[in-house]
Amino acid sequence: QQPVQSPQAVILREGEDAVINCSSSKALYSVHWYRQKHGEAPVFLMILLKGGEQKGHEKISASFNEKKQQSSLYLTASQLSYSGTYFCGTEMFGNEKLTFGTGTRLTIIP
């Protein structure tokens, strides 16, 4: 089951904040976040595991609501380099593959 991401696209000015959401209809074990710039490969940002463990970049923050099977990625004081498409990848119990969402395109303007 493909996770649903919202919004599909967002435009921010430098310095503004954004929240990107990822929802699943299935019970999740973990949520992974990646950013992909045009023409490049996805780059790892964060992993959130059931039980509260997180692994990722210090400047990126995210949450994982296990009851609602939702995750949110928080981008604060956005910089031009944050532009790209953000994908969440979800892992269900007993299945260690990731199912990626359709992405959120983030554009930062000066």
Added chain:
Amino acid sequence: DTGVSQDPRHKITKRGQNVTFRCDPISEHNRLYWYRQTLGQGPEFLTYFQNEAQLEKSRLLSDRFSAERPKGSFSTLEIQRTEQGDSAMYLCASSYRTGRDEQFFGPGTRLTVL
């Protein structure tokens, strides 16, 4: 450069031909994944390996697709009798041990089927 590498970066082929792609993961990584990505979509899981063992293959994948990782190092993805619908970016990723480790993606192989 010790990242994930893929070869070739671009492949143009005629419908009906066979193609093979290669992926070299980060050397100490046991997990290797193949994904397919089309424009505007997220990566779509194809298959993954733990060392040389293929642990899962997507049910969406037809029998024309096969992958192997013979010695637990590099992997190949072969598509037989290519169709226009196979045109996509094929991404390889590797991770250290488990699905709970971050995946490092290669630059991808862009396949165009004429």
